[in-house]
Amino acid sequence: MPLIQLSPAQRKEIRAQAHHLDPVVMIGSDGLTSAVKKETDAALLAHGLIKVRVFSDDRTQRENIFQALADELNAAPIQHIGKLLVLWRPKAAKERPVSDDRRPGPRDVKLLKFSKKGGQKPEVKTVRVLGNERLTSGGKIKRSRPKQTSVKKRSQT
Numbered sequence: 001m002p003l004i005q006l007s008p009a010q011r012k013e014i015r016a017q018a019h020h021l022d023p024v025v026m027i028g029s030d031g032l033t034s035a036v037k038k039e040t041d042a043a044l045l046a047h048g049l050i051k052v053r054v055f056s057d058d059r060t061q062r063e064n065i066f067q068a069l070a071d072e073l074n075a076a077p078i079q080h081i082g083k084l085l086v087l088w089r090p091k092a093a094k095e096r097p098v099s100d101d102r103r104p105g106p107r108d109v110k111l112l113k114f115s116k117k118g119g120q121k122p123e124v125k126t127v128r129v130l131g132n133e134r135l136t137s138g139g140k141i142k143r144s145r146p147k148q149t150s151v152k153k154r155s156q157t
Contacts, residue, residue: 004076011079014078018051018078018086021049021050023084024050024051025043025051025052026052026053027053027054027065031061032065032069037073040052040073040087048088048089049086049087050088051086052086054083056083069085073087074089075089076088076089107129108129109126110126110127111125111127111135113139127141129141132144
């Protein structure tokens with residue numbers, strides 16, 4: 001029996017989310033092999049909610065595959081309809097850096113400055129653009145958003 005127990009309402013909600021998904025794992029005539037289990041585990045790790053297509057015509061074999069995948073991969077069996085199996089496992093939370101208020105770091109951008117005379121080579125200039133800045137089409141650096149000032153300070157100046 002899988003470790004994840006869901007209420008009917010939770011199962012219904014997850015089944016609705018899976019409706020538009022395409023199968024990511026296909027199980028052929030060889031059945032449930034270690035490679036299939038490995039791919040299913042990787043798909044569950046990446047997506048959390050997946051559909052599996054079983055090409056076998058034997059319904060009991062499909063039910064056994066469904067239960068085996070749910071038990072071995074610690075996933076919740078959501079739905080078995082025809083040859084499609086729906087499995088769900090909660091995704092692990094990604095580790096965030098210590099400060100959540102980080103912005104994108106600086107990056108170096110090469111600028112080509114063309115001369116007004118046609119025959120000369122363009123000047124190559126490397127410029128550092130910070131996370132809160134952008135590069136205009138004319139090659140100038142501007143802030144992405146204007147610095148916010150309060151209404152009181154705007155009225156004083």
